Amino acid sequence: MNQAVFIEFPKGISLVIKREDLIHPFVSGNKFRKLKYNLRQAKIENQTTLLTFGGAYSNHIAAVAYAGKENDFKTIGVIRGDELTDKIEDNPTLKFAQECGMQLVFVSRDNYRLKTAPSFLEQLEQQYGLFYLVPEGGTNALAIKGCEEILTNEDTIFDYIGCAVGTGGTISGIINSALPHQKVLGFPALKGDFLQDEIRNFVHNDNWELITDYHFGGYAKVNDELIDFINWFFEKTTIPLDPVYTGKMVFGIFDLIEKNYFPENSKILLIHTGGLQGIQGMNLKLKKKGLPTINTL
Numbered sequence: 541m542n543q544a545v546f547i548e549f550p551k552g553i554s555l556v557i558k559r560e561d562l563i564h565p566f567v568s569g570n571k572f573r574k575l576k577y578n579l580r581q582a583k584i585e586n587q588t589t590l591l592t593f594g595g596a597y598s599n600h601i602a603a604v605a606y607a608g609k610e611n612d613f614k615t616i617g618v619i620r621g622d623e624l625t626d627k628i629e630d631n632p633t634l635k636f637a638q639e640c641g642m643q644l645v646f647v648s649r650d651n652y653r654l655k656t657a658p659s660f661l662e663q664l665e666q667q668y669g670l671f672y673l674v675p676e677g678g679t680n681a682l683a684i685k686g687c688e689e690i691l692t693n694e695d696t697i698f699d700y701i702g703c704a705v706g707t708g709g710t711i712s713g714i715i716n717s718a719l720p721h722q723k724v725l726g727f728p729a730l731k732g733d734f735l736q737d738e739i740r741n742f743v744h745n746d747n748w749e750l751i752t753d754y755h756f757g758g759y760a761k762v763n764d765e766l767i768d769f770i771n772w773f774f775e776k777t778t779i780p781l782d783p784v785y786t787g788k789m790v791f792g793i794f795d796l797i798e799k800n801y802f803p804e805n806s807k808i809l810l811i812h813t814g815g816l817q818g819i820q821g822m823n824l825k826l827k828k829k830g831l832p833t834i835n836t837l
Contacts, residue, residue, distance in 0.1 A: 569814025571603035574683035605637035679709030687713020704785035712742035754792035
């Protein structure tokens with residue numbers, strides 16, 4: 541569903557949000573797209589267990605846990621940070637995943653860095669049996685195939701398509717399905733420029749650009765300015781944004797409009813990739829620090 545943003549912008553610019561967050565109540569946005577063909581492949585291979593990786597507040601962990609429950613898979617989540625072992629009850633994401641039946645395996649941050657190493661995966665297989673591997677963030681060729689279905693025929697009118705970027709899978713699918721006249725703008729949630737090469741591995745078009753100025757200090761880093769913007773945007777539009785991905789992307793687009801990045805009469809489509817489950821955990825952290833929280837009502 542495309543939802544127009546009824547805010548007056550200069551130069552006749554218009555903004556529309558594609559509400560991918562409404563696809564599914566628990567496997568929302570890009571997670572639904574990324575898992576669609578992976579779940580089918582796991583069934584084809586007669587696998588009964590999904591194993592994946594994620595951090596403490598990972599949208600991906602929550603989505604895999606629920607998708608596994610809904611599709612009769614056992615799920616195992618390898619979680620970054622062994623200090624979280626006895627903190628499940630204090631973490632809304634991990635608690636939800638466990639309630640969905642996911643077995644949580646906590647590893648040190650050093651071991652977590654081995655998540656793509658064949659020897660580490662073999663060790664996990666010896667410990668937990670055969671599994672279908674879903675990479676951290678869900679990005680692989682099948683995930684990109686699913687994300688190529690985000691844009692539809694009704695989106696041909698847009699000149700620019702904005703997307704938050706985590707592991708690069710979602711934007712890769714969008715780049716592959718964008719039309720020649722459209723430019724895809726990615727807003728990385730992480731510091732650094734390393735995603736360029738990752739994305740190039742999956743795409744065959746060059747009509748895209750990563751805008752690296754709006755990570756607010758790095759992954760899951762926020763400040764009062766970002767929180768205030770998210771709350772202001774929700775009040776104006778009733779569209780909730782998460783602080784890790786979509787909030788930073790929409791903030792970036794507004795700033796670029798102000799800085800005259802876009803030509804006159806540009807039609808901009810922003811992809812809402814979900815991630816709203818993480819707001820509860822973020823608000824807990826913000827409250828502990830005595831900072832403003834994100835409004836969701």
